Amino acid sequence: MTQEDGALDSLVRKRIRALRVAQGLSLEELAGRAHLSQSTLSRIESGHRRLALDQLVTLARALDTTLDQLVENAAEDVVITPMTHGPGTLTWPMKADPSFSIMRRRLTAARTEDPAKLRAHPGREWFVVLSGTAVLTLANRTYRIEKNHAAEFPTMLPHAITPERGPCDILFIFDRQARRGHRDTDDQVD
Known part of the structure; x- marks a missing residue:
């Protein structure tokens, strides 16, 4: 994983947590919406579990956003x-x-x-x-x-x-x- 990939990975994890908190959702509530276990979601947010595309798609839906918005890296713009x-x-x-x-x-x-x-x-x-x-x-x-x-x-x-x-x-x-x-x-x- 390159340094740029690592930065995007970290950004996506922070974005998932920030969206969850902003919507007032607990780990348990978001995990239920995304059909994940609470421990899996916790490990995704903390960086202790690999980000998988299928999980990102369901998390994006559960957070009422799009996959594009979840993974976009527009810091230069x-x-x-x-x-x-x-x-x-x-x-x-x-x-x-x-x-x-x-x-x-x-x-x-x-x-x-x-x-x-x-x-x-x-x-x-x-x-x-x-x-x-x-x-x-x-x-x-x-x-x-x-x-x-x-x-x-x-x-x-x-x-x-x-x-x-x-x-x-x-x-x-x-x-x-x-x-x-x-x-x-x-x-x-x-």
Whole structure:
């Protein structure tokens, strides 16, 4: 066993124990769910028993996770470098779940709230205001979103987000469909 294999082995054992404890399960309860003896599970967690693929599969199911998540070794991918998309926009791609995108955007200029200029596209958006105050226009309703407050809405509603007075920093989370709706206009959020 290489040093890297040994580190992954240790990580998987720690992960099994951490998931068990986080779910409030005793050794006996998890062993019962995974169809293992309590002593076998104890030896797996402590490193005194070899990890077998069939046991990992049943443990993953018993812990309500996947085998991939149980054995993944993504320690090298902890830091995500942002990509720049136009002035004031940073995007962080989600490696663990590519169905979402995170974007930080600094809004500086209010645009007209002409209903004909509101955008609609498939998907959902969630955002939190980091500084300033944002004005969210959804169809014919307007909402003030202040610092540390958030909003979530289906993007099929015609919408626009503008700063109230002065600059406004916002952290957005888009699902895959909403991100596609913004791809053509990365120089403006909505």
